[in-house]
Each structure stands twice: as structure tokens, then as C-alpha cells.
Amino acid sequence: xxxxxxxxxxxxxxxxxxxxxxxxxxxxxxxxxxxxxxxxxxxxxxxxxxxxxxxxxxxxxxxxxxxxxxxxxxxxxxxx
Amino acid sequence: xxxxxxxxxxxxxxxxxxxxxxxxxxxxxxxxxxxxxxxxxxxxxxxxxxxxxxxxxxxxxxxxxxxxxxxxxxxxxxxxxxxxxxxxxxxxxxxxxxxxxxxxxxxxxxxxxxxxxxxxxxxxxxxxxxxxxxxxxxxxxxxxxxxxxxxxxxxxxxxxxxxxxxxxxxxxxxxxxxxxxxxxxxxxxxxxxxxxxxxxxxxxxxxxxxxxxxxxxxxx
Numbered sequence: 001x002x003x004x005x006x007x008x009x010x011x012x013x014x015x016x017x018x019x020x021x022x023x024x025x026x027x028x029x030x031x032x033x034x035x036x037x038x039x040x041x042x043x044x045x046x047x048x049x050x051x052x053x054x055x056x057x058x059x060x061x062x063x064x065x066x067x068x069x070x071x072x073x074x075x076x077x078x079x080x
Numbered sequence: 081x082x083x084x085x086x087x088x089x090x091x092x093x094x095x096x097x098x099x100x101x102x103x104x105x106x107x108x109x110x111x112x113x114x115x116x117x118x119x120x121x122x123x124x125x126x127x128x129x130x131x132x133x134x135x136x137x138x139x140x141x142x143x144x145x146x147x148x149x150x151x152x153x154x155x156x157x158x159x160x161x162x163x164x165x166x167x168x169x170x171x172x173x174x175x176x177x178x179x180x181x182x183x184x185x186x187x188x189x190x191x192x193x194x195x196x197x198x199x200x201x202x203x204x205x206x207x208x209x210x211x212x213x214x215x216x217x218x219x220x221x222x223x224x225x226x227x228x229x230x231x232x233x234x235x236x237x238x239x240x241x242x243x244x245x246x247x248x249x250x251x252x253x254x255x256x257x258x259x260x261x262x263x264x265x266x267x268x269x270x271x272x273x274x275x276x277x278x279x280x281x282x283x284x285x286x287x288x289x290x291x292x293x294x295x296x297x298x299x300x
């Protein structure tokens with residue numbers, strides 16, 4: 001089973017890297033970019049065939065390691 | 081007085097730390113490998129600077145979940161002094177032993193220079209060798225030194241007098257100019273600057289020395 005965990009910065013947390021990317025997009029001539037926030041995507045293959053169980057397990061992985069919940073949110077999706 | 085310096089793959093300031101402690105106390109610290117599950121009985125545990133696990137995922141994130149960290153948490157709970165410098169501070173935050181998180185420097189550049197720190201509290205075994213408000217010099221060398229907490233935590237840190245050091249001129253965007261914080265029981269200190277690199281005249285100064293003298297004599 002394939003899953004995707006997306007980790008994003010919480011609202012209000014400053015993102016200097018996102019800001020730099022935002023500036024670079026502007027410099028490349030892309031007008032109309034409101035703001036950029038940088039995050040992380042983890043594609044994870046798990047052996048489980050039980051989607052609900054796998055999701056619980058992946059949420060634990062995200063909470064314990066993949067995200068720092070002081071500053072980040074996470075979202076778990078079962079892809080197939 | 082016994083101390084231990086914990087080494088992770090990618091630590092690179094452990095030898096400076098060992099040399100500083102040995103020069104100040106005359107006793108060589110034990111070095112402990114990250115995969116160990118137990119610590120020898122010591123009075124001070126130090127997590128040195130470096131780039132544990134190449135800063136993969138987040139600075140300090142992988143190291144914070146290593147077996148040795150369970151032992152450090154247990155010893156800290158017993159009241160043993162724990163000092164985390166630079167990557168050591170990042171690891172302590174990631175492990176939840178200190179509040180907050182260290183994010184990328186606001187200016188996005190790695191900063192390697194000397195800064196001035198103001199000693200904000202003398203009520204800890206690390207800072208009691210200084211005067212409150214004293215300004216000391218200390219080198220910094222980090223890319224992720226931008227300390228952040230939520231407002232509630234920041235208010236608690238201030239209210240409980242747990243901000244150990246502030247930057248005189250904030251180099252990295254840290255909230256409230258914070259350079260170092262203490263744990264609730266005041267026996268854990270995390271700081272981005274490197275006091276171990278300013279302990280003898282040959283280093284160009286001795287401003288870091290009182291920190292180690294105080295921390296080490298508290299338990300002598």
C-alpha cells in the first residue's frame with residue numbers, strides 16, 4: 001500500500017525559505033504570486049493491506065518523527 | 081566531577097567540548113556513542129555541536145529519537161545537568177526536553193562569527209558564574225539558529241525566568257532575541273552560541289569559562 005504524508009508549516013510560522021522562493025519567482029517574471037510556503041512530501045510504502053490501520057500507523061509516524069508539531073501540520077493520504 | 085559528551089554521527093564539536101572540559105576540570109569527560117542505551121553515572125551531560133545525521137529531515141530530528149536520548153531524559157529527570165550547544169540545543173528541542181524549535185536563520189545564510197550575549201538570569205548552575213545583565217562574547221556557527229515558540233510558551237519562559245541568554249544584536253531572527261533557554265527544573269540549558277570555544281587566552285578570550293566552572297563546581 002502506498003501512502004503520502006504532507007508536512008506543512010502552521011499558519012503564522014515564519015518561512016524564510018518560502019519568502020526567498022517567492023522573491024525568486026518574482027525575479028523570473030512570474031507576476032501575481034501572492035505567497036509561497038515550503039513544505040515536505042514523504043511517499044511511504046507500507047506492507048499493511050488494511051487502509052484504516054495503515055493510516056493510524058502513518059499518523060503516528062508523522063506525529064513522532066516526520067513533522068515537528070510545534071511548527072508543522074501533517075496530512076496522511078492512502079494513495080493506493 | 082564526572083561528565084559525559086554524547087557523540088552522534090555528524091557531531092563535529094565534540095573534541096572542542098572534551099578539550100574545554102578537560103582544561104577546566106583536569107578530568108577528561110567520557111564520550112558516549114549515540115547507540116548506547118545507558119549513560120555512565122555523571123554529573124554533567126553535554127550534547128555538542130555539529131550536523132548530526134547531516135541535518136536530514138530537520139536539524140537534530142533524527143538524533144533526538146536515538147536510544148541514548150531516553151537515557152539522557154531519565155538522567156535529566158533525576159536532576160543531572162544537561163547542556164546542549166548548537167546542534168545539541170536543536171536536539172534537545174526536537175526531543176521535547178526543551179520547548180520551542182530552531183528554524184532556518186531569518187537571513188537564510190549560515191552565520192559564523194563572534195556575537196555578544198546578555199546574561200539574563202543567574203539562577204541556574206550554568207549561569208551563576210556571571211552577573212545578571214553582564215554582556216559576554218561568544219562565537220556562533222549555525223544555519224538553523226532561529227529560535228521560535230508560540231506566544232504562550234514565550235510568556236511562560238519569560239515568567240519563569242528561563243531565558244538564560246539573549247543576543248545583544250540578533251543575528252538569526254530568534255524570537256525575543258533568545259540565544260539560550262533553561263528547562264522547567266533549570267537543570268537543562270540549550271544555547272546556540274559556543275562557550276566552549278572561548279575558554280583560554282589563546283582562543284582570544286575566556287568569556288565561556290565561567291559557564292563551565294559554575295556548572296562543574298555545582299556538582300564537585
